[in-house]
Amino acid sequence: MTKHRLLRPFPLTLSAIALLSGVFGNSEDANAESPEEKGLKIAQSLDRANEGYASESSTMEMTLVNAHGDKTSRKMKSQILETKDDGDKSRIEFEWPADVKGTRMLTWTHKKDDDDQWLFLPAIKRVKRISSKNKSGSFMGSEFTYEDLGSQEVEKFKHKFLADEMQNGRKIWKMERIPTAADSGYSKQIAWVDREYNNPIKIEYYDRKGELLKTAAFSDFKKFGKFWRLGKLEMKNHQTRKYSTLVWHDRKVGVAVDNALFESDELEN
Amino acid sequence: MSQLLTPKAFFTGGLFCLIALSTTANAQWAVESRGELGLETRVFQPDDNPGTNDQNVAAAARLQVDSRKGDLRLRFRGFVRHDQTDRGRSAAFPEEAWAQWKGERFSLTVGWDMVTWTATEAFHPADVVNARYFDSNVENFEKVGEPLAQLRMKLGQGNISAYLMPYFTSPIFPSAQSRLSFTGPGVSMGGARWLTRDGDITRDRLGAQWAVNLQQTVGDADLSFHVLQNQDRYNPVIGIDPTRLEVHPLFKPVTQIGGTYQQVIEGLIAKAEFAYRYYDRSDAKPSPTFIALDPRQLTENRDHGVAALGLEYSVSHDIGWESTFIVEGQSVFAEGKGLNGNARIRHELNIFQRDVMGGLRLAFQDAADSTLLLFAVVDLENAEQMFGNLGYNRRLGEEWSLKAGLRFFNLPPKNPDMPVGFERWHKANQFTLTLMRHF
Numbered sequence: 001m002t003k004h005r006l007l008r009p010f011p012l013t014l015s016a017i018a019l020l021s022g023v024f025g026n027s028e029d030a031n032a033e034s035p036e037e038k039g040l041k042i043a044q045s046l047d048r049a050n051e052g053y054a055s056e057s058s059t060m061e062m063t064l065v066n067a068h069g070d071k072t073s074r075k076m077k078s079q080i081l082e083t084k085d086d087g088d089k090s091r092i093e094f095e096w097p098a099d100v101k102g103t104r105m106l107t108w109t110h111k112k113d114d115d116d117q118w119l120f121l122p123a124i125k126r127v128k129r130i131s132s133k134n135k136s137g138s139f140m141g142s143e144f145t146y147e148d149l150g151s152q153e154v155e156k157f158k159h160k161f162l163a164d165e166m167q168n169g170r171k172i173w174k175m176e177r178i179p180t181a182a183d184s185g186y187s188k189q190i191a192w193v194d195r196e197y198n199n200p201i202k203i204e205y206y207d208r209k210g211e212l213l214k215t216a217a218f219s220d221f222k223k224f225g226k227f228w229r230l231g232k233l234e235m236k237n238h239q240t241r242k243y244s245t246l247v248w249h250d251r252k253v254g255v256a257v258d259n260a261l262f263e264s265d266e267l268e269n
Numbered sequence: 270m271s272q273l274l275t276p277k278a279f280f281t282g283g284l285f286c287l288i289a290l291s292t293t294a295n296a297q298w299a300v301e302s303r304g305e306l307g308l309e310t311r312v313f314q315p316d317d318n319p320g321t322n323d324q325n326v327a328a329a330a331r332l333q334v335d336s337r338k339g340d341l342r343l344r345f346r347g348f349v350r351h352d353q354t355d356r357g358r359s360a361a362f363p364e365e366a367w368a369q370w371k372g373e374r375f376s377l378t379v380g381w382d383m384v385t386w387t388a389t390e391a392f393h394p395a396d397v398v399n400a401r402y403f404d405s406n407v408e409n410f411e412k413v414g415e416p417l418a419q420l421r422m423k424l425g426q427g428n429i430s431a432y433l434m435p436y437f438t439s440p441i442f443p444s445a446q447s448r449l450s451f452t453g454p455g456v457s458m459g460g461a462r463w464l465t466r467d468g469d470i471t472r473d474r475l476g477a478q479w480a481v482n483l484q485q486t487v488g489d490a491d492l493s494f495h496v497l498q499n500q501d502r503y504n505p506v507i508g509i510d511p512t513r514l515e516v517h518p519l520f521k522p523v524t525q526i527g528g529t530y531q532q533v534i535e536g537l538i539a540k541a542e543f544a545y546r547y548y549d550r551s552d553a554k555p556s557p558t559f560i561a562l563d564p565r566q567l568t569e570n571r572d573h574g575v576a577a578l579g580l581e582y583s584v585s586h587d588i589g590w591e592s593t594f595i596v597e598g599q600s601v602f603a604e605g606k607g608l609n610g611n612a613r614i615r616h617e618l619n620i621f622q623r624d625v626m627g628g629l630r631l632a633f634q635d636a637a638d639s640t641l642l643l644f645a646v647v648d649l650e651n652a653e654q655m656f657g658n659l660g661y662n663r664r665l666g667e668e669w670s671l672k673a674g675l676r677f678f679n680l681p682p683k684n685p686d687m688p689v690g691f692e693r694w695h696k697a698n699q700f701t702l703t704l705m706r707h708f
Contacts, residue, residue, distance in 0.1 A: 098707035133536030
């Protein structure tokens, strides 16, 4: 987990809408661009528009549902610190199931390089550096991978604008994103981005063979100051028929957090 | 409970617990707790020796209570094991029982604590501050809390810590009936004796021990360096008290310099740990209450270095499983003839004197967090000597977990009077099963 989409997927401020309208609202200007150029501009604008949130905290509840409908739950606390010139820093503490209570993960995301990650194991009171290279690994046994929840920096995808659409009366950009990392678990992603929320409301994930693997549905958006944040994320795996949901509680945006908490040697505190 | 640390330790630990619990009545204190309660079984391959226990059944519990108010924190974490089949194996000790003040750049911690200076998975030459519970897994002996005061200061991308440890905490030895006994069946290990820097042998547990540890993150690497001066707790000199006809361990004063390193290189995690240990006294004044069984252990130069290197690599499979491959090696460099030093001394100083470990951790990435751990440790100087492990653990529901393991040891026969090094695990092939409820 990194600059977590689970915490801040495709975020954008309302104040950026005017900018976006200026950039993309004119269909003639837009038509003058290639789909790749327009896709990149949208992605960059989404990224710029979210700058300035400073920090964020929330608690999250994840429910795993297998093909038979059996459910298990996970709970965690999250804090994110925005940084200048590079990716954000995040710290997640697992609270449930009881056997992983107290386990903490720190991630420093980077715009281009692989993220730095550390794990604190409370049973042996040890901080262990872990590799963020294994992007397609499952996050806590769920249908989310580290890649799904991790850094979504603009530079980590090739973007392509596909279409303007209307869904349930809402204006949508349909976008294609191809991960630039050779070790990505996906060949491509198709995202439907709500132009008011400036967040995706749906993403389809295609596996390395090009077959549809999973679909993520984003919902329950709320506005925090000028930032929109989702309240629920559901990921369905079409190949295993399992699904996982992630629900946010007690989200606070822009609250003061102790910067020292985002140092690896502070993980045990 | 035959090997409680000291009444004082438990009084203090209990006091911390009471303070933490009492704060639940005060809304200004934030209190959290967690713990586990389990049933442990261990079955050895029979050794046809009526003096040893081939089976152990024990109840184990761990409780942690944290309390926080502003810059102040209190923690109590205690562990209890009650072995119904071998009362001498029962033990209870604080792992952590401390009070902490934490400011912006400095923190001060006072009480019992676990200090972790390690980077590798199987070999831990640098991680020697805490005494250990020697009747636990050989590659990761459980730690006993160490009474200390720690002053920590933020420095660069990390910190520097100074430790003062005024009390010698003895390791907890296997019982006289244990298959892993240091002394042979039927012979109990008495209380620890300590060799002072003046050459005296004493039972007095108070004395100056200190350490300084520097920890830094540099790019993709985490580094630490330390200097430690304390009483060794890993290489006891076994001797007898002729006035009481008891067997006792004697521990020498030691100075250690060491460090750890972890770095991610293109998905590969490189790890290293090293330590050089200078024994501050290799002799002792004659004592009427302690005669070493092997006098050479008190007269020979036992200064030595230990280095461990490791690599770890994880890969995800299309079916969702994740494999982590681990390779580690450790070598002991002792004083003596040639680069290899004296093989006998190395054998006595460390269980893994020149060994390689290869392992696979297979995580099934399911809701139960099922994991299979397979590893083998082979002695490079004698490839017939090896130890293998097959372990499986999973969650049962959301509050219970199950851990099962098979261990196989191919090691030389024990010296019947005083097993040395890894000999203690000769034919200690075992099956373990632990059912744990977490809360």
